[in-house]
Amino acid sequence: MKISRVEAIPYAIPYRKPLAFASGAVATADHVLVRVHTDDGVVGQADAPPRPFTYGETPTSIRSVVTELFAPAIEGLSILDREQVRGRLERTVGNPVAKAAVDMAVWDAIGQTLGASVTxxxxxxxxxxxxxxxxxxxxxxxxxxxxxxxxxxxxxxxxxxxxxxxxxxxxxxxxxxxxxxxxxxxxxxxxxxxxxxxxxxxxxxxxxxxxxxxxxxxxxxxxxxxxxxxxxxxxxxxxxxxxxxxxxxxxxxxxxxxxxxxxxxxxxxxxxxxxxxxxxxxxxxxxxxxxxxxxxxxxxxxxxxxxxxxxxxxxxxxxxxxxxxxxxxxxxxxxxxxxxxxxxVREGPGLGIAVDPERLERYRLDT
CATH class of the missing domain: 3.20.20.120 (Enolase-like C-terminal domain)
Structure with missing residues (x-):
C-alpha cells in the first residue's frame, strides 16, 4: 500500500460560455489530473483547478510542484500515513490546489484499497x-x-x-x-x-x-x-x-x-x-x-x-x-x-472516478 508514483497530467476542455465574476473569468477548464499510484496497482485520482486570480497557481506551476517537490517527498509512504503526507506537503508554502489534489487522490487510493467509499x-x-x-x-x-x-x-x-x-x-x-x-x-x-x-x-x-x-x-x-x-x-x-x-x-x-x-x-x-x-x-x-x-x-x-x-x-x-x-x-x-x-454520491470503493482514456488522450496537453 505504498505510494510508488505521482502523476500530474495537464488537460484543457472548453466551456460552452465563459463564467465571469468580479475577480476574473473562466472560459476553459485548464486543469491538472493528479494520479497517485501504489505498489499494489491501485490508482487514486483527483482534479486540480488552477485559479491564478485567486491563489496564484497555474497549470504549469501545479504540474511542476506535484512532480518536482511533492512526488519525491511522499513516494515510499503508505497511503494510510495521511498525516505524514500532509506534513510533507506543508513543507512547501502556498500551492493549496496542488496539495488538495494530491491529498484527495491519496484518499481515493485508500478507499479502493480498503473496499469502502471515501464518503x-x-x-x-x-x-x-x-x-x-x-x-x-x-x-x-x-x-x-x-x-x-x-x-x-x-x-x-x-x-x-x-x-x-x-x-x-x-x-x-x-x-x-x-x-x-x-x-x-x-x-x-x-x-x-x-x-x-x-x-x-x-x-x-x-x-x-x-x-x-x-x-x-x-x-x-x-x-x-x-x-x-x-x-x-x-x-x-x-x-x-x-x-x-x-x-x-x-x-x-x-x-x-x-x-x-x-x-x-x-x-x-x-x-x-x-x-x-x-x-x-x-x-x-x-x-x-x-x-x-x-x-x-x-x-x-x-x-x-x-x-x-x-x-x-x-x-x-x-x-x-x-x-x-x-x-x-x-x-x-x-x-x-x-x-x-x-x-x-457514487457507490463503491474510493471516489468512483473512472476516467475515459480516449477523452483524456484527446484533451491532455503533454503529448
Whole structure:
C-alpha cells in the first residue's frame, strides 16, 4: 500500500460560455489530473483547478510542484500515513490546489484499497446532497433565463448569484430580476469575489433587503480589516468567508475577529484531510458551512459531493456542484446526474472516478 508514483497530467476542455465574476473569468477548464499510484496497482485520482486570480497557481506551476517537490517527498509512504503526507506537503508554502489534489487522490487510493467509499471513510452521513447552481455575470434577462433552464431541467432551486460589479446597482437589478422571475420558492444568495468596498456592500444589501437573500459571500477583500468587520456587524444576513479562509488559521482569524459568520469550504483548495479539520473547527464554534465550487469539472464535483455527504454540517446547505453543466465535455466515463435538485454520491470503493482514456488522450496537453 505504498505510494510508488505521482502523476500530474495537464488537460484543457472548453466551456460552452465563459463564467465571469468580479475577480476574473473562466472560459476553459485548464486543469491538472493528479494520479497517485501504489505498489499494489491501485490508482487514486483527483482534479486540480488552477485559479491564478485567486491563489496564484497555474497549470504549469501545479504540474511542476506535484512532480518536482511533492512526488519525491511522499513516494515510499503508505497511503494510510495521511498525516505524514500532509506534513510533507506543508513543507512547501502556498500551492493549496496542488496539495488538495494530491491529498484527495491519496484518499481515493485508500478507499479502493480498503473496499469502502471515501464518503463512508470520512463519516458516511448521507448518500446525496442538494445542489446549488452558480450564475455568472450577464444581463438580467440572460441570468434569469439560465436559472429558469437549470431549475426546470435539473430541479435545482438554490442559486448563487455572482455580484461585485460597479456600479453595484447592476447586480441589485439582476437579483431583483431573478427574484421576480423565479418566485419566492427559490433560494438566492450572493458572492462578490471581493469586488465591492464595505460601503458599497452595505448599500447594496440595504437595497436588496426585501429579496430574502439567505447569505452573502466575500463582498469585500479580507485586507479591508476594519471595513469588513463594520460590514458584518450590520449585515442583516450571514456573511460567509471564501477566498480569505484557505487555511485553518485563516478560518479562526476571520470568525473570531467578527469578519465572517460562516465559511465556504472547497475540497479543491483544502483536500479532505485539512477539510476535516475545518469541519471540526466550525462545529466547535457553532458556525455554518457551505461546500463551495471552484468552477469544477465532474471529477472535482464528485470529490466535493463525496465530502459534503460525509457530515451533517456540510450537508445542511446545498453544495455548489453544478457548473460542469456548462462544459462541452468531461473526463468521466460515467457522467454525473443531477435529479430533483440532488446529486447522489457514487457507490463503491474510493471516489468512483473512472476516467475515459480516449477523452483524456484527446484533451491532455503533454503529448
Amino acid at each position: 463512508e471513510l470520512l463519516g458516511g452521513f448521507t448518500d446525496r446532497v442538494r445542489v446549488s447552481h452558480m450564475v455568472g455575470f450577464a444581463e438580467p434577462a440572460a441570468m434569469v433565463a439560465e436559472a429558469e433552464r437549470v431549475r426546470d431541467t435539473y430541479g435545482i432551486t438554490v442559486f448563487k448569484v455572482k455580484v461585485g460589479r460597479r456600479p453595484y446597482r447592476l447586480d441589485v437589478d439582476v437579483c431583483r430580476a431573478l427574484r421576480a422571475g423565479l418566485g419566492d420558492d427559490v433560494e438566492l444568495y450572493v458572492d462578490g469575489n471581493r469586488g465591492w468596498t464595505a460601503s458599497e456592500s452595505a448599500r447594496a444589501l440595504a437595497e436588496m433587503a426585501d429579496l430574502g437573500l439567505t447569505m452573502a459571500e466575500e463582498l469585500c477583500p479580507a485586507d479591508d480589516v476594519l471595513g469588513r468587520r463594520w460590514l458584518v456587524q450590520q449585515s442583516p444576513i450571514p456573511f460567509f468567508a471564501d477566498e480569505s479562509v484557505a487555511r485553518p488559521g485563516e478560518v479562526t482569524r476571520e470568525l473570531l475577529s467578527g469578519a465572517a459568520t460562516g465559511i465556504s469550504l472547497k475540497t479543491s483548495r483544502t483536500g479532505f484531510t485539512t477539510s476535516q479539520r475545518l469541519v471540526g473547527l466550525c462545529e466547535g464554534l457553532g458556525v455554518e458551512v457551505v461546500v463551495g465550487n471552484q468552477i469544477d469539472t465532474q471529477v472535482g464535483s464528485l470529490c466535493s459531493a463525496a465530502f459534503a455527504a460525509a457530515y451533517e454540517l456540510t450537508s445542511r446547505r446545498a453544495a455548489e456542484l453544478s457548473n460542469f453543466l456548462d462544459m462541452t465535455d468531461d473526463l468521466l466515463a460515467d457522467p454525473l446526474v443531477i435529479e430533483h435538485g440532488e446529486l447522489k
